[in-house]
Amino acid sequence: MSPRPLVLVTVGTDFHPFRRLAAWADRIAERHPGIDVLVQHGSAPPPRHARGRAYLDHAELRAAMEQAAAVVCHGGPATITEARRAGRLPIVVPRDPRRGEHVDDHQLRFVARMSAEGLVHACDGEEELRAAVDKALTSPADFRAEPPAAGAGPRDAAERAGRLIDTLVATRRPAPPPATAPAPAAPAGRRPDVTVVIPTRDRPRLLRDALDSVWAQDYPGGVHCLVVHDQCAPDPSLAARGGSPPRSTSVLVNARTPGLAGARNTGLLAAATELVAFCDDDDLWLPGKLRRQVGVLAADPDAQLVCCGIRIRYGDTTAERSLDTAQVTLAELLRSRLTELHPSTFLLRTSAVRGGVGLVAEDIPGSYAEDYEFLLRAARQAPVRNVPEIGVQVRWHARSYFSGRWETVSGALRWLLDRHPELRLQRRGLARVTGQIAFAEAARGERREALRWVGRTLRTRPAEARAHLALAVLCGLSPDAVLRALHRRGRGV
Template sequence: MQCSLSECFVVNRVPVHALEAQRWPTVTDQQGVHAPSVSVVIATRGRPEMLRAAVKGVLGQDYAGAIDLTVVFDRIEIDLLEDIVIPEGQRRLQTLANTRSPGLAGGRNTGILASDGELIAFCDDDDEWLPSKLERQMSLWREDPAAVLISTGIRIATAGRLVDRLPPDRTEFSDLLKSRVTEIHPSSFLIRRSDVTGVLGLVDEDLPASYGEDYDYLLRAARVGHLRGVQDSLVVVHWNRTSFFDGKWQGIIDGLSYLLNKHPEFSESPKGSARIEGQIAFAWAALGRRAEARSWAARTINHDRSQLRAYAALAIAAHLVPAGPLVRAVNRSGRGL
């Protein structure tokens, strides 16, 4: 069953107005420890089969606390997901339209503002949580309550193989300047709502094409405090599919340029600057803009002669190799551009 973007907003098959006064009851785990309610946001655009696997992974968590799942449909008709069986107990599913700016950032913010859990988590519509994800994250957070964000490892499914990538046990702001630390994947983020509505703020909707919105959020979080990572792969990330960013090189250029300007601390990290500049050089080369590619490659090498993206951009600009096979080769290794 589908409905128009303006009229459809249901929770557990019940119109949302009937649940406006509902608040989650206090829940404790088997040890008598408070299990905070978790609001999970999935922003989606046109991957119905993968979306259903993502939804089932969220609702099937081995977690004592309440899970409030919001699926936000971005510029497409809302799917009520009526074929999804919602487990009994503290589980809730709502579907609604993105009411903010088009794209991933607006979709995530729509879900955040439409939910009320004590904690907030994201899951991409083509990823899957393993059953113990939330419980393992909460266990780590109880050990280190000062942490601002808790992530987990990821299991990348790509080109017929699985690649496990584990985040650092602890990540600081300086670490994220030097490296994106791609092992900290947005589908594993767990954050306090009080931080999102307070010191951190919502996802940046001004970021062009929403490219790099997860990296921007990590930088903002790490300015406030340290991040921790569960040392186990508890999220399956599917790379054997088409990404919404595949081939959209101008959006990548604009998004990364925005991040360089937004975070002036990159000027103090030559390697960190070079990493992003090399990505921009690569994207210009993929667009066939040879002069821009060479300019950004030179800027990259000036900051870090070991940055391979600069040399890849020069090779593409010189028509020695096409961009597509290089990107696919990197993806097969479980890493991105």
């Protein structure tokens, strides 16, 4: 007895539910019991008649595409590229922002361009989708695609598709200024007030240095510092500080989840200004930082979050990290953490926090990597803007808050993989995170677990250095020695 033909339907990993496509696929399965319909439904409700999986890892997705008689997908360039690499002409239903399926219409325009070039079979409605699936089952040759030529690897194909989609999306907003141009100053008549949220815990001297650096900014608008004491007694004397141009300080106690994320959110929810910034209590803002960043937001109404470069001080060594670009996309953040985008450089619109981006995640274990997770959500809404100049001095300490808490680090990174399955679409980014987990497990002496994550990392990307460092730690190398060597170069694991 021959197996039932497989129809694969994948909605991708975006957090917006794609209920429409999932429901259409389920009705195809209901009406055609002789077809095996597998639906990767993401955040949409699971199907009742088809087989359902919330997410498929890369290996599972590729295997299903190669087996499927028809591949139906959303309009994401990575998924379309993967289907064509598997030799399938994908049947594509783009997400529509008017139905709450995406943040913008880039999939609609991307799919229109790909359809015009004959690279996808685009569908707009349920009847059209059903007809396309029927045709793929009865005339399979019409839904075959030539795989890329030898040498055109998955990374090259994904980057080409990513560049095309970035080009299409960029037409919706003004082009950013060149990276080499100085950041614009805020218009003379538009100087919005800024709230600076400074979480602190038992570091009074460092805290006062951080406050002084904020107060010394040459920004002519109002600046209000919210010092949020986390798991420590508040210092009411800080509230007496004031100055001109308008400068003031308030003292709060973190009444939310204990930890950095809860403290940041306490400040975010208390902020009454148009703009809000972060500064850690052991970091220093350098002259001109705030003025240049406000200028970026003033010049681009679509921008929501702007960062800048950092100078890292570790013991007697200094390293400068700055990106030579005016904006950073979600795809770039999935590939790399980009530690240049440090939370003490964040300046964002309060409306973004209360809108699509949301608060800092308080359920991430130990608040580890909460800043990176926040960046991923922000970049889903709009590219993160960047001032390609050093604006913050970051002080790393010989024994950082997380350096000895490897179990927390491992748990937080696993949480990150579960919460952001789109990391699986970028092999370099996935290997980076799994390699970090491998190193953390090796550092805490969990040999079997460390080897499991090393294996997963090397299968994803054999050149990932973190897996090899984890193996070195398992062979006796001190994890603290590794961290010290990396920190002296302004790097981390």
